[in-house]
Amino acid sequence: MRFILTALIFLAGLFDLFLALTFLIGPADAGRGLGVAAIAQIGTSTIRADFTSFFGVAAFCMMWGAWRRNGDLLLVPTLLFGVSFLGRAVDLAVSGAYPGWPFAMTVEAFHVVLLGTAWRLLPHHRIEEIAG
Template identity: 35%
Template structure:
């Protein structure tokens, strides 16, 4: 069970690292998939900086935790995903729900459960 969890977390971490690198390479494409658009060069710079940082750090730490079997390394990604999901829930409460919001919320909820399990078990 621990090995399977480590493999799943490692794959999730790798996907996040790739997403972070995609924001560096061509920020408009991954941003569009997330419903985000840069209004200016400052926006493009913010996508490269902030989104790459979020995905890169969360993914890098998750991948490293899986490789080293070090549960403590999952604390930061766990908090990052929890805060992201909380932000989405606040958006639903304040602005209302639209169907396109469901997929990222489900992904974040699954990641949150995996990270919590990893934090406890590996």
Template identity: 35%
Template sequence: MTLIVRLIIGLVGLFNVAVGLMFLLNPARMGPEFALSPLGSQGLATMRADFSAFFLVGGLFALLGAIRTDPSPLKVPLLLLAIALFGRTLSLILDGTAPTAYPPMLVEAVMIALLLLGQWVFARARQSKAR
């Protein structure tokens, strides 16, 4: 079970690292995928900096947790994704809904559930080793 969860968390991490690298290397292409349109070079710089930071940090900490079978690093992507999901929910309440609003929320919710599973499995694995 631990190995399967490590692989799943590793895939979550790799997915986020890949998205972060795509934002870093080609924000103009990634913007429309996220319903973003940069305003000039500063807009591209903001997308390159902020979005790559979000996805790379979350992805790298997920990978760290998976490699070490350690639940602690998973707190970072969990917090990032929970705040993102909260922001999307708040936007639905304040700004209304669109058909495109729900797929990213579903992806975030699934990643949150997988990371929580990872925390639980990794914590149990560490307890078993401590005995």
């Protein structure tokens, strides 16, 4: 079970790493794919910086946590995707439905459930153990 769980996390991390690289290399095209358009150079810079950091940090923590079988490293991407899911839920309540919202929320919910389950099953490494 743990092997399958860590393999799924590693594969999801690779997917997120691919997204991060896509936003780094071609922010305008990648942004348009998510319905985000830059109207000026600062917009392109923001897409490049923010989306790359979101998916890149999530991917790094997921892949490193899966590789090291360290549940604590999975808390960061769990929070990132959890807050994203919450933001979409608020937007859905305030602004209403839009094409594609179920898919986006499903991807985020999948990450939260997968990472939350892994956090419960994988070992936790205390700071004292690392420092000592």
